[in-house]
Amino acid sequence: MKYLAKRITGSSKKSFGMYARAAALHDTGRDLIHMELGSPHADTPNGIKQATIRALLAGDVHYSHFQGIPKLRKALAEKLSARNGLDYTPDEIVVTNGLTHASFAAFMALLDPGDEVILLEPYYPQHVGKIELAGAKPVFARLDAANRFSINPALIEEKITPKTKMIALINPCNPTGRVYSREELQGLADLAIKHDLLIASDEVYEEILFDNAKHISIASLPGMRERTISMFAFTKSFAMDGWRIGYLTAPSNLIEGILKITTNDVTHVNTFIQEGAYAAVTGPSDVLHDLVEEDRIKRDIVVSRLNQMPGVTCDWPEGTIYAFPNVAALGIPAQSLAETILDKADVVVEAGSFYGSTGEGHLRVCFGSQSTERVTEAMNRLQRFFGSL
Secondary structure, rough: OOOHHHHHHHHHHHOHHHHHHHOHHHHHOOOOOOOOOOOOOOOOHHHHHHHHHHHHHHHOOOOOOOOOHHHHHHHHHHHHHHHEEEEEEEEEEEEEEEEHHHHHHHHHHHOOOOOOOEEEEEHHHHHHHHHHHHHEEEEEOOHHHHOOOOOOOHHHHOOOOOEEEEEEEEOOOOOOOOOOOOOHHHHHHHHHHOOOEEEEEOOOOOOOOOOOOOOOHHHHHHOOOEEEEEEEEEEOOOOOHHHHOOEEEEOOOHHHHHHHHHHHOOOOHHHHHHHHHHHHHHHHHHHHHHHHHHHHHHHHHHHHHHOOOOOEEEOOOOOOOOEEEEEEOOOOOOOHHHHHHHHHHHOOOOOHHHHOOOHHHHHHHHOOOHHHHHHHHHHHHHHHHHHOO
């Protein structure tokens, strides 16, 4: 127990950021606008709900297949082939309790104590704790902040050591909103092949794209299928965050180890919820289009308004539900600024430094977590706040 506690102590404080600070104010009666968490505002589409209800009423309430119901995995294999350029069989797919569970299973199955995992910084904090639970060490390689947080292979290669086992990728990227180009991904792939590394690819925002941006799964590049664990979820695209359902795909030689984790920690995913996921992946595309269009409208409000505020500049995110405005000109540490915004403007945003030192001088603003009206009100409050500095 002491060994386990030592491994997780460092990351436990990094789990919730400004959300924890705002939660302490829950009972004060203040009208806080939460733009710190990546929780979709939209309701889950009705067709997905109805499919789940039908399954529940039909008695689909018992144990399921360890890897996920066969028809869902078959549909996911067809989706991966058609939309991601990935050729996997249903037996190379594992349905999981969200992408968080998918990444936990991958890290636990494939990492050994003493291994190193490179995270691209700004990084996703929850990956840190899972890497540490596996006994491995997170190592941070900077994205190229001067070039819109692009992937620069030279900044990554300098962090590779004989202990490096894996690189964790998030594409589209939380928190920066970048959708990486084929050239950037090829540079990362070349490093993985050169140094014989695995890639854990978090692609939860694959469907939330703007301005004709194109998402590319790194496993589709030459030589990458055999060394990539690709992870997806219904969480963001279909507003199913509370459903806790996702999936991963990997070559068959890696699936066996991953199943040793999933069958021992959860056995299998909730049976009737998988029918809802099946309805999502096989249903009409206009449902997904409408959800993404709502996010685009809110993105446009947030970014255009942020760029009108004194001391703030903001690139247009190509995907995800986050803006990552640059506030370095104000000369205020990002964490202090986020706390002051909460105290003075009743808007909850996250400090860019929460995602590592490369994020200092930025804030992360989630535009997907509120209605259009609340997003507009949040921007009005921020306009007044920054105007008063």
